[in-house]
Amino acid sequence: MFVxxxxxxxxxxxxxxxxxxELYSPERFDEATKNYDADAYYPFGAGPRNCIGLRQxxxxxxxxxxxxLSKFNFQATTPAKVKFAAATVGLTPDAGFPMxxxxxx
Numbered sequence: 001m002f003v004x005x006x007x008x009x010x011x012x013x014x015x016x017x018x019x020x021x022e023l024y025s026p027e028r029f030d031e032a033t034k035n036y037d038a039d040a041y042y043p044f045g046a047g048p049r050n051c052i053g054l055r056q057x058x059x060x061x062x063x064x065x066x067x068x069l070s071k072f073n074f075q076a077t078t079p080a081k082v083k084f085a086a087a088t089v090g091l092t093p094d095a096g097f098p099m100x101x102x103x104x105x
Contacts, residue, residue: 075100 015021017040018028076099083094 071104073102073104075102 076097078093078095078098082097085092085094
């Protein structure tokens, strides 16, 4: 049986991008810092090995939505055309989105 071990410190510390890695220095991530490379630091990862909390949050949100849709009926009380607020990250209706919620029997 072949066992390969890799030191964790050697895997995450690159002196080219992070000189003196043991020193707490938040300035090293500033855009104006010399040797700063935006692709050298991904605190929550990228791709399939990204932050595990992201997947858990999406899963819990889906479970909550399924629970609400299985227990309640939702009916919109606004006209079919909705105006959205300008310059928002998420699509947010200008005047909110009033609706009637009834418990299913």
